[in-house]
Amino acid sequence: MENPDKEVPVVENVTKELFLSEIYPARKPAILRGIELGEAVRTWTPEYLSTTVGSRPVKVHVCPSDKMDFVKKNFAYKNLGFDELVQRASATGPLTEFFYSENEKYYLRALGDDARKDCADFAVQFPEIANDLQLPCYFDDSQFFSSVLRLGSPGIQLWTHYDVMDNVLVQVKGSKRVVLFAPSDALHLYLSSDKSPILDPLEPDLKAYPDYAHAQRWVCTLREGEVLFMPALWSHNVLALDFGVAVNVFWRHLDADMYEKRDPYGNKDPSVAGRALQSLDKSMQSLSALPAEYQQFYALRMMARLREKFCSADADGSGSSEKQESEEDGK
Known part of the structure; x- marks a missing residue:
């Protein structure tokens, strides 16, 4: 590790x-x-x-x-x-x-x-x-x-x-x-x-x-x-x-x-997150119609957009700051 x-x-x-x-x-x-x-x-x-x-x-x-x-x-x-x-x-x-x-x-x-x-x-x-x-x-x-x-x-x-x-x-x-x-x-x-x-x-x-x-x-x-x-x-x-x-x-x-209303165990993702994941599955299925190098290119573009939007230091309330603290601690 x-x-x-x-x-x-x-x-x-x-x-x-x-x-x-x-x-x-x-x-x-x-x-x-x-x-x-x-x-x-x-x-x-x-x-x-x-x-x-x-x-x-x-x-x-x-x-x-x-x-x-x-x-x-x-x-x-x-x-x-x-x-x-x-x-x-x-x-x-x-x-x-x-x-x-x-x-x-x-x-x-x-x-x-x-x-x-x-x-x-x-x-x-x-x-x-x-x-x-x-x-x-x-x-x-x-x-x-x-x-x-x-x-x-x-x-x-x-x-x-x-x-x-x-x-x-x-x-x-x-x-x-x-x-x-x-x-x-x-x-x-x-x-x-x-x-x-x-x-x-x-x-x-x-x-x-x-x-x-x-x-x-x-x-x-x-x-x-x-x-x-x-x-x-x-x-x-x-x-x-x-x-x-x-x-x-x-x-x-x-x-x-x-939250999902029919979820007695409480283990289903929030409804908006579930819909977003379903949309991602559909996007991946759409890309599969392209040759492999096209699939990789547009997948990387999608990843870049997601990272820019949601994975900045300000957007991440726990993990990004923790990684920064780890680096400052000499890890």
């Missing part, structure tokens, strides 16, 4: 006022400490969760490998009782009951009541434990999009991806390693839709993905009782270091009418 890793900054004794006045406007990730999260940090043991929530069925990602690959789909969706999921995911040795192998991994991303229409709402889907957790709400109620319970096995690693909405990841139990990338690094991540094929950002295959060597990694370890703020469009990769339980809260940074 060309650039040494950056550490995600830690901010102590965070209040709503501090978040809104200093952290949020910077549009960079930060670990937030000192937020009162309620009794969940102390009470959410595997035994408590299993007993309190019970055997209600949930749909779970089950993966024979510890690295989940959304492109190759190396996992399957299975139904388990919540208590059975907790028991398997928190097990410290080989499993006695399993789908694929005694070392398989589990990952729950809670869904809405109707997964095709409803956004996840932690208080609605898990009322038995909702009052245990005090979620930070640093936005107007009208901006709220979803709150997602996440639970996983030690060692499970979620594919690199970005979210189109701002969010906080509230780590209730266990710890995670999180690697993030600024929006300006999109060219180096080989993104397809909102996902990258780079499964392990610390041990990448640079022969397959040589441009990744130019990316700037932001790295942190998120521990129990801490909250990670992740602005929209910051790609991230999450590795569970322990049996983990967390709740993700997403809210709309843009006006509500900028």
